[in-house]
Amino acid sequence: MNEPKATILLIDDDATYLSVLQRRLRQASEFEVITCQSLTAALALPAQPLHGILLDMMLDNESGLAGITALKQHFTPRHLIMLTGYASIATTVEAMRRGATDYLAKPVGLNELLQRLQQGEVTPAPATPMTPAQVEWEHIQRVLLEHDGNISNTAKALGIHRRTLQRKLQKYAPVR
CATH class of the missing domain: 1.10.10.60 (Homeodomain-like)
Incomplete structure (x- = not known):
């Protein structure tokens, strides 16, 4: 008997980005992919254990950071990866403090996303002085x-x- 597919939840206010990422994840992996355009819509879904959540930091009228705790309690994901086009050390630290397991700057490659979702191991980047x-x-x-x-x-x-x-x-x- 086949085991059920691991499920990934994508939360982003950009419908085109959601559609493209959903299609690419389905083509390149065995994940079932669910999409939502807001935290409110995501939290309205039935509670279920998820393999991972990919959460945009800046949603239309909501902060992805503010939703981390509620999402973790509702879905108990193995991975909660924060995605943002505005990466900074301060928001990375805050996301991790609130319970994110990873933090990636957009644009992120599909292979890197899959690696993070499948292995969950974060390889630290070599330290270089900031400009x-x-x-x-x-x-x-x-x-x-x-x-x-x-x-x-x-x-x-x-x-x-x-x-x-x-x-x-x-x-x-x-x-x-």
Whole structure:
């Protein structure tokens, strides 16, 4: 008798991204893949043990970070991987503190995702010094996290104008 397929839950507010990732995961693996565009929709699903959850950090009107605890309690996933286009040390630490098992910056390759889901082993990257732009980005992200994502309060704490902060945040994180 065949064992049931391991199930992965994808949570992202981008419908196109969800559709493409769902199709690619189904083609490249034996996973059953369920998608939701919000934490609310995901938590409305029946409670069931999942192999993994791929959770976007910035959803339309919700923070993926805020949903980690509830998702872990509801689904007891083996893996909860945070995906974000705005990676920072501060949000990585916060995601792990809340119970994420991994944290990946978008775009992420399908092979890397599958490796993380199937093995769960994280190979640490070699330590390299940060550039001044990276240090600034990390500081902004830490202060933003301390102010619960409030742009005005973060700008005030950083001593810069709100529009300047918004421009800095619209840029991608500096690469190593």
